[in-house]
Amino acid sequence: GDDAADTKTYVIATDTTFAPFEFQNDAGEYVGVDMDLLAAIAEDQGFKYDLQYLGFDAAVQALESGQADGVIAGMSITPERQKKFDFSDPYFDSGVVMGIAESNNDIKSYEDLKGKKVAVKRGTEGFDFAESIKDQYGFETVVFDTSDAMCMDVKVGNSVACFEDYPVLGYGITQGNGLKMVTDKEQGSSYGFAVGKGENAELLKMFNTGLANLKENGKYQEILDTYIQE
Ligand code: GLN
Known part of the structure; x- marks a missing residue:
């Protein structure tokens, strides 16, 4: 990464419990698709981060007010949110x-x-x-x-x-x-990693590049397979 990315520790906000994306295992450690994906991307791209487990609405508000640099929380990429935030490439389909x-x-x-x-x-x-x-x-x-x-x-x-x-x-x-469940799922949005609009462009770029690398080398699929069985 660049000089800023080498020294900076990004504050990333997330949900408290949103299994299988973020949740605590029996040892009390946070695990899940989002947690593993972020860790693997940070390793691939060489950046440091601190996670804050705020709850979903609070995490989004922390990002909006600039108290967090990013949010990873099974956060749906919606047109409404795209007015306030920049999103990574989608990494999981939902609804x-x-x-x-x-x-x-x-x-x-x-x-x-x-x-x-x-x-x-x-x-x-x-x-x-x-x-x-x-x-x-x-x-x-x-x-x-x-x-x-x-x-x-x-x-x-x-x-x-x-x-x-x-x-x-x-x-x-x-x-x-x-x-x-007794009804079909509704058409929904995909999950993305979010940063403030026009903020932390270097972090967003690293996320996208790291995500592409993990898709390429099989690590992305390995993470999904750890938590989600068909
Ligand atoms: N995907 C939903 C949304 O973005 C819920 C996210 C969550 O509860 N962590 O609104």
């Missing part, structure tokens, strides 16, 4: 899907949400999707700051459904979070 309790046999479509509570996570694509259809289907939203709290609200039956990213809900279900 929002509805989750309901495993034991619930009453909810089969969005129509069945009428008069019910739906859990959402602040500042996410799932939040925006729920808001966009809630008047049409006549449900109320309950807002949480973490995916765990949102899913728990559905599991215990306070909310009848939540809207979460497909790969995250799918992973949670395989880990026994007590939820299931």
Whole structure:
């Protein structure tokens, strides 16, 4: 990298728990696709970073206010966000899907949400999707700051459904979070690494170059295979 990149330690903000992208293993260490990808890219490109586990909405706000240099948090590349942030090349395809309790046999479509509570996570694509259809289907939203709290609200039956990213809900279900999917996923955006608009161009360039190198040498696929089984 250049001189700035050789000496600088970038502050990268992320979510608290968003498995399989960032979560703590049994030893309390943060692991996941985003964590491993960032580590491998930094090694490939020779830059240093400090991770801050702020939660999704707080991470995005830290980036917006300049307290963080970048965000990696399963962050969807949306046209709205592209007005405020510069994104890397996409590194993972996603999309929002509805989750309901495993034991619930009453909810089969969005129509069945009428008069019910739906859990959402602040500042996410799932939040925006729920808001966009809630008047049409006549449900109320309950807002949480973490995916765990949102899913728990559905599991215990306070909310009848939540809207979460497909790969995250799918992973949670395989880990026994007590939820299931009964509808198709919505068309969604891909995940990208974000920096402030017009800021940290050298970091963004290193991310893209490192990502391309990892795709080329098989390391990218190796990281995905570590966490995501088909
Ligand atoms: N992909 C979603 C978004 O960008 C959710 C990200 C997250 O909760 N970490 O809004």
